[in-house]
Amino acid sequence: MSSEASVSEPRRRGRPPRDQSHPNAPRARLLRTGVAILTEKGFSAVGVDEILASADVPKGSFYHYFGSKEAFGLALIDAYAAYFARKLNRWFDDAERAPLERLRDFIADARSGMARHGYRRGCLVGNLGQEMGALPEPFRMRLAAVFRDWEMRTSRCLRAAQAAGDIPKGIDCDSLAHFFWIGWEGAVLRAKLERRPDALDVFARGFLAMIQANDMGPRR
Amino acid sequence: MSSEASVSEPRRRGRPPRDQSHPNAPRARLLRTGVAILTEKGFSAVGVDEILASADVPKGSFYHYFGSKEAFGLALIDAYAAYFARKLNRWFDDAERAPLERLRDFIADARSGMARHGYRRGCLVGNLGQEMGALPEPFRMRLAAVFRDWEMRTSRCLRAAQAAGDIPKGIDCDSLAHFFWIGWEGAVLRAKLERRPDALDVFARGFLAMIQANDMGPRR
DNA sequence: GATTTTCCAAGCCGATCGGTCTAATAAATC
DNA sequence: GATTTATTAGACCGATCGGCTTGGAAAATC
Secondary structure, X not given: OOOOOOOOOOOOOOOOOOXXXXXXXXXXXXXXXXXXXXHHHOOOOOOHHHHHHHHOOOHHHHHHHOOOHHHHHHHHHHHHHHHHHXXXXXXXXXXOOOHHHHXXXXXXXXXXXXXXXXXXXXXXXXXXXXXXXXXXXXXXHHHHHHHHHHHHHHHHHXXXXXXXXXXXXXXXXXXXXXXXXXXXXXXXXXXXXHOOOHHHHHHHHHHHHHHOHHXXXXXX | OOOOOOOOOOOOOOOOOOOOOOOOOHHHHHHHHHHHXXXXXXXXXXXXXXXXXXXXXXXXXXXXXXXXXXXXXXXXXXXXXXXXXXXXXXXXXXXXXXXXXXXXXXXXHHHHHHHHOOOOOOOHHHHHHHHHHHOOOHHHHHHHHHHHHHHHHHHHHHHHHHHOOOOOOOOOHHHHHHHHHHHHHXXXXXXXXXXXXXXXXXXXXXXXHHHOXXXXXXXX
């Protein structure tokens, strides 16, 4: 019925939309500084004005690009999920490394990322998840979906390790990936609280020892 | 120099302080409802007025008992830590049960506690820890100290299990208790996000399998 | 140059924030 | 009853909250 948006419109009339992929465009800048601030302080504790001041963007622009603070938060989740998916791909798809080494590489990268910010920034998804009781309901499904996505990618990596013989056959890699992300988020939370990497190291070491336990037990 | 407070003052002049141990006293009621609300929504997202309305206490009383919202938050942490320490004692000191069973009992109790509130309430300490970036600095040390206390109590229980032969000798129970609380808080966070107990179950099962792995591995 | 649309800029709104203040009331001693 | 202290009660304050509004500048088409 209504005129469908064709793949390539013949032309638009007025001023064309700014290329928002440019990293210095206001929208992209808002998302970047938004992630930086919210990974540190969460959603409820941060006012729109603080983000505006930090990104040096006037209020009019904010409500031009995002309909509300809630809409902005949802866009932040998407941006963070996309950023993190690229990061996971980079490590988990590195054919040069043994599968289990890829997991170690990711862990080391995440650890140094937290160190770089003085252990003040955590994980956006974990942060917002903890705040869920005070957040608009649409956040819940998106956050849960992001975790599922990360676990899927991790499970693939673990299955590759299993195929390589680095993880005992009987283990269910989906459950193991689930276990990893449950605990890893706890470790990130704790590292942020203590401003120290200890929790990351303790969990990572325990997890890796766990999946190789059968190799470390008494040999037959 | 100054008149020291003797063990038993001869008498006070005016109206004596109300017995605040009475569970219906305003101060106790504020702490109770404060824990209930903050375990669900956190600190920053909750206004003093909301707590006042829910506890049915006027603002004057609040600022009579607590100097500020921050002071109230610190008192909440102490109250919650005391409540939780009693809970841990109840389970971990139950001489009727095998040490490892005591840990299982605690886990089951915590799980049913979350279920009772529809998985809407998490752990106050974990919640505030995640918010730390937006919280007054004094919160940090208290929260970290609470975790250390819980881990100490847990480690004692694990050592008892080790003495009973239910955990392999070589394992360091302090590290293991640390690992447990890092991951358990992650599981609580996740269960709250998903409003399901799955994360609690996955982590608990994984953890328990982990400490008994050597018994499950190939026998010599 | 007129028109159309995008984007920038900021003043302003009502609501809510944490916190203060004053007055009244209650419960004890003197 | 006078005094002293504890507690209740809520109006009120300036600041900040998320969000709306209006106006104009910029960039394209016609």
